[in-house]
Amino acid sequence: MGDASAEERWRDLDKLLARPGNIVSPIFEPSPQLRDELGEYVRVLVVGAGGLGCELLKDLALSGFKNLEVIDMDTIEVSNLNRQFLFRIHDVGKSKAEVAARRVMERVSGVNIVPHFCRIEDKDIEFYRDFNIIALGLDSIEARSYINSVACSFLEYDDDDNPCEETIKPLVDGGTEGFKGHARVIMPGVTPCFECTIWLFPPQVKFPLCTLAETPRTAAHCIEYAHLIKWDEVHRGKTFDADNPEHMQWIYSEALKRAELFGITGVTYSLTQGVVKNIIPAIASTNAIVSAACALEALKIATGCSKTLSNYLTYNGLEGLHTKVTEFVRDQSCLVCGPGTLIELDILVTLSELIELLGEHPKLQLSKPSITHQGKNLYMQAPPVLEELTRSNLPLPLFDLMGRAPRGIIHATGFANKNGKRTSCLRKLRVVFKGAVDEGAANVDMAGVPA
Amino acid sequence: MIKLFKIKDQKKDDAGNANGRPVGKKQSAGELRLHKDISELNLPKTTTISFPNGKDDLMNFEVVVRPDEGYYLGGMFVFSFQVSPSYPYEPPKVKCKTKVYHPNIDLEGNVCLNILREDWKPVLNINTVIYGLNHLFMDPNDEDPLNHDAAAVLRSNPKLFESNVRRAMSGGYVGQIYFPRCCV
Numbered sequence: 001m002g003d004a005s006a007e008e009r010w011r012d013l014d015k016l017l018a019r020p021g022n023i024v025s026p027i028f029e030p031s032p033q034l035r036d037e038l039g040e041y042v043r044v045l046v047v048g049a050g051g052l053g054c055e056l057l058k059d060l061a062l063s064g065f066k067n068l069e070v071i072d073m074d075t076i077e078v079s080n081l082n083r084q085f086l087f088r089i090h091d092v093g094k095s096k097a098e099v100a101a102r103r104v105m106e107r108v109s110g111v112n113i114v115p116h117f118c119r120i121e122d123k124d125i126e127f128y129r130d131f132n133i134i135a136l137g138l139d140s141i142e143a144r145s146y147i148n149s150v151a152c153s154f155l156e157y158d159d160d161d162n163p164c165e166e167t168i169k170p171l172v173d174g175g176t177e178g179f180k181g182h183a184r185v186i187m188p189g190v191t192p193c194f195e196c197t198i199w200l201f202p203p204q205v206k207f208p209l210c211t212l213a214e215t216p217r218t219a220a221h222c223i224e225y226a227h228l229i230k231w232d233e234v235h236r237g238k239t240f241d242a243d244n245p246e247h248m249q250w251i252y253s254e255a256l257k258r259a260e261l262f263g264i265t266g267v268t269y270s271l272t273q274g275v276v277k278n279i280i281p282a283i284a285s286t287n288a289i290v291s292a293a294c295a296l297e298a299l300k301i302a303t304g305c306s307k308t309l310s311n312y313l314t315y316n317g318l319e320g321l322h323t324k325v326t327e328f329v330r331d332q333s334c335l336v337c338g339p340g341t342l343i344e345l346d347i348l349v350t351l352s353e354l355i356e357l358l359g360e361h362p363k364l365q366l367s368k369p370s371i372t373h374q375g376k377n378l379y380m381q382a383p384p385v386l387e388e389l390t391r392s393n394l395p396l397p398l399f400d401l402m403g404r405a406p407r408g409i410i411h412a413t414g415f416a417n418k419n420g421k422r423t424s425c426l427r428k429l430r431v432v433f434k435g436a437v438d439e440g441a442a443n444v445d446m447a448g449v450p451a
Numbered sequence: 452m453i454k455l456f457k458i459k460d461q462k463k464d465d466a467g468n469a470n471g472r473p474v475g476k477k478q479s480a481g482e483l484r485l486h487k488d489i490s491e492l493n494l495p496k497t498t499t500i501s502f503p504n505g506k507d508d509l510m511n512f513e514v515v516v517r518p519d520e521g522y523y524l525g526g527m528f529v530f531s532f533q534v535s536p537s538y539p540y541e542p543p544k545v546k547c548k549t550k551v552y553h554p555n556i557d558l559e560g561n562v563c564l565n566i567l568r569e570d571w572k573p574v575l576n577i578n579t580v581i582y583g584l585n586h587l588f589m590d591p592n593d594e595d596p597l598n599h600d601a602a603a604v605l606r607s608n609p610k611l612f613e614s615n616v617r618r619a620m621s622g623g624y625v626g627q628i629y630f631p632r633c634c635v
Contacts, residue, residue, distance in 0.1 A: 385500065386489070426487045
């Protein structure tokens with residue numbers, strides 16, 4: 001492609017990137033080369049290649065990003081085709097990530113997209129470190145929570161509890177539900193992370209089991225009866241798989257029988273899917289709007305061409321059109337993105353000495369703490385069965401228990417005095433071992449020491 | 452805000468920044484909350500807890516209730532708890548592994564306890580659920596039945612209900628249904 005046509009193609013983007021402005025980020029350096037640098041250096045991961053993911057890939061590719069990767073464990077279904085516009089009928093059954101990557105590369109010249117057809121948990125955490133921005137097009141709380149915890153795990157704080165800039169992994173999160181959607185920017189350590197504001201999610205509606213068993217009144221009651229009670233009764237021990245059409249068909253026919261018995265109408269196959277899989281009808285335009293907002297934020301984060309969204313945009317297209325941006329605040333004691341309490345220890349300090357120390361620590365005053373480290377319970381105060389299993393760790397040096405790393409995060413739960421009241425609390429602790437050498441160097445040293 | 456020129460510098464340094472310290476298994480906020488719940492358990496004297504997968508899997512455990520009064524005195528009832536990563540936004544999944552003649556527990560082990568479904572709130576915890584299960588044995592409720600027959604008997608003839616419970620617990624038939632012995 002010649003220079004003239006490239007200039008024509010990127011005319012609008014260049015207007016954003018090459019001209020100075022007043023509401024730009026302090027780091028913004030307008031330049032005609034900025035677009036090339038964006039394409040050359042910035043790597044973005046798109047998580048999810050569904051309704052939002054398709055839009056995100058297309059939007060990012062058309063915004064000048066050239067190094068994209070996409071991860072999705074799903075395969076294409078017929079019901080996706082109305083809005084997941086990168087897919088065609090002959091793609092049904094293939095990997096969403098692979099087809100989406102190929103389609104966007106075919107249409108947008110110069111962009112390279114690497115697909116990953118797997119679960120997000122299958123990737124090593126280091127895989128995620130490689131990206132400058134992670135954009136989320138997901139439909140579940142669990143998956144968002146996971147990526148959020150991964151992004152926050154890269155975050156490091158200095159001795160004054162300020163986040164170290166180069167360790168901040170920005171997330172741009174989109175989400176839609178029918179006519180409603182949100183776009184948010186998460187700068188771990190700066191803006192609230194996903195867990196800081198988890199209370200935003202309304203509780204899921206759950207019907208009482210006895211209503212399902214005794215007094216069903218709605219079609220959904222009949223479906224949940226078949227799903228939660230009847231399935232186990234008939235298929236002892238076999239786990240229900242919501243992605244297996246035969247299983248779903250069985251639930252549907254059982255629900256239909258029950259509905260007839262109680263004179264209830266409205267049980268359909270698609271309602272059955274909706275209730276069992278908690279599906280809310282997806283609307284293509286909502287995806288397009290939310291994705292556009294997310295892609296723009298990614299562009300702003302990467303180039304600084306404007307201030308970023310601060311920090312949570314909600315969109316509601318149900319009655320007319322309503323959008324609002326709310327600036328949520330961080331939970332300073334957030335276990336996932338918060339700095340925690342810095343504790344400096346000698347490498348010889350034992351677990352029981354640490355436990356004593358936590359009680360005397362002026363900031364913590366944590367009595368009877370139980371300690372956990374990366375999923376390993378180092379010491380549990382209760383119940384007795386776990387206390388017994390972890391007691392043998394007490395005389396061991398914490399440094400050894402934490403895998404001889406010079407630093408690490410542990411969590412402690414226990415009781416603290418708050419205004420004279422004993423309250424239970426859970427604390428994040430940033431442990432740094434004084435005089436501990438870095439992993440690599442330590443190995444060299446140890447090689448010379450006779451065992 | 453990321454700094455593009457910084458990324459460029461990093462690229463030039465290339466593997467210079469490969470001090471990647473090992474990042475271990477991610478512990479979700481839900482697991483941490485569960486860790487707190489478990490470490491603060493204050494079990495009633497009727498109840499014991501065990502962790503079949505060892506000390507590091509708190510997400511799956513078993514609770515045994517041995518009621519010390521009421522219809523179910525002398526019985527021993529095993530419940531399995533499955534806690535999802537989205538705990539405490541999702542309640543734990545609780546099943547009764549002991550076949551029991553009870554108006555609020557069906558023969559598949561489903562348990563009708565309001566705080567396990569419609570009334571679950573993230574401020575509740577594992578201890579609350581365990582007290583709820585104990586309550587079911589102290590005060591079986593005939594108004595919200597899962598086992599319709601047991602509820603009907605409890606409502607119309609408490610004496611018969613009592614003897615049915617006895618028979619079921621010592622291993623025997625109630626109507627067409629056989630209950631294995633669960634007396635201690």
